[in-house]
Each structure stands twice: as C-alpha cells, then as structure tokens.
Amino acid sequence: MNPETEYREGLEELAENYKNILQLLGEDTAREGLQKTPMRVAKAMQVLTRGYTQDPHKVLTDALFEEKYNQMVIVKDIDFFSMCEHHMLPFYGKAHVAYIPNGYITGLSKIARVVDIYSHRLQVQERLTQQIKDCIQNTLHPLGVMVVVEAKHMCMQMRGVEKQNSITTTSDFSGAFRQAKTREEFMNLLRGESKKI
Ligand SMILES: Nc1nc2c(ncn2[C@@H]2O[C@H](COP(=O)(O)OP(=O)(O)OP(=O)(O)O)[C@@H](O)[C@H]2O)c(=O)[nH]1
C-alpha cells in the first residue's frame, strides 16, 4: 500500500495544531529535530485512527463463502495496537476470536482485519471487544461468536497508577457461546500450545 494514499483531509491543519501543542509543551519548534515533527505526528495519528474510514462489515462480506462446516473456527493471538480514548495513549495485546458458522464462513485474514479496523480508532477495551463480536455476528450471522481481548494499557504503565505488569482481559459472546460448555471449549483451545505448529 502506498502510504501517501492513507492520509486524509485535514492533514496540514492537524500538523499546524501539533506545532502549537509542541510550543505549549515548552518546545522550540524551530530546532532542527522538531522542524518536521508536527507533520510526522499528524501522519502518525492519521494512520493510528485510519479505522474511522474503513468499513469492517464490507471486509467480511467481500470474502463470504458458502460452506457446510459448522464447528468452531478460532483465530487466536491476533496482535493489535489501539489508543485509549481517555489519554490517547496506546493499549496493545492480543485478540482471540471464535465463531461457529451457520452456512457461511469468511476468509481467516478478514477476522484479523476487523480487529485491525476497530483498534485503529480511539477506544476502550470493552467497546473494542464488543464491536468485533457485533460485526461478525451481524455480518456472518453465525451460530455464535466469542471474542477475548488481553491488553496492557500504557496510561496505566507510564503515568497514573504506574502498574507495569497488569493485564486487562475482556470478553463478549453471543448465540451458542451463551452455553458455558461452548465457552469452555473455546477457552481450552485458547490455552492449547500453538507454538507446536
Ligand atoms: N474501562 C476502561 N478504562 C480504561 C481503558 N483505558 C483506560 N482506562 C481508564 O480510564 C480511566 C479514566 O479515569 P479518570 O479518573 O477520568 O482519568 P485519570 O485521572 O487520568 O485516571 P488515572 O489513570 O487513574 O490517573 C482510568 O481509570 C484509566 O485506567 C479501557 O480500555 N477501559
């Protein structure tokens, strides 16, 4: 992908505002190292929020295949980086997604793309988890979906309470995953050793 095409309208204005922010933080924006920084930050922030201009439902429906398989499909250890909407600091970790098809499956990479799109928006972990689940449920109409997200929040590590090792786990599910047995099957498969592969 050509990175130039990723940038959206308002880039110049964003850079102007970052220049003001740097000055308000006490920096000399004329010094060599900082001359291009406002534009660099503007571009970086547009990349980190590119999910606003992407449609996760379309990603799934573009790769929908009719298939009789109706056992659990699990895509685990999907790395993601997002930004908390409270402090605009990163939170990052892994998402694990399971669904039970109901006549249709989607391309495996599309599940990871859905995670990618929702995580490239300002988020809280709970909403990220729920949005991934809802998107798969409302697009594929499977027998059930479950999403587990494990993450570290830099707003809790670098500032504030300053806890380096705490991990937040969130989960959401629908349909067949309302049964404890089905959730257990997913959780057991999650704990399995994928390093064997
Ligand atoms: N539920 C939830 N909270 C989050 C998430 N990311 C950050 N937070 C929390 O958002 C809260 C915001 O609380 P406030 O008291 O308004 O902000 P604050 O004074 O900066 O809070 P501290 O981080 O405790 O210093 C903090 O407790 C953060 O830990 C998230 O994904 N989900």
Ligand SMILES: [Zn+2]
């Ligand atoms: Zn935060």
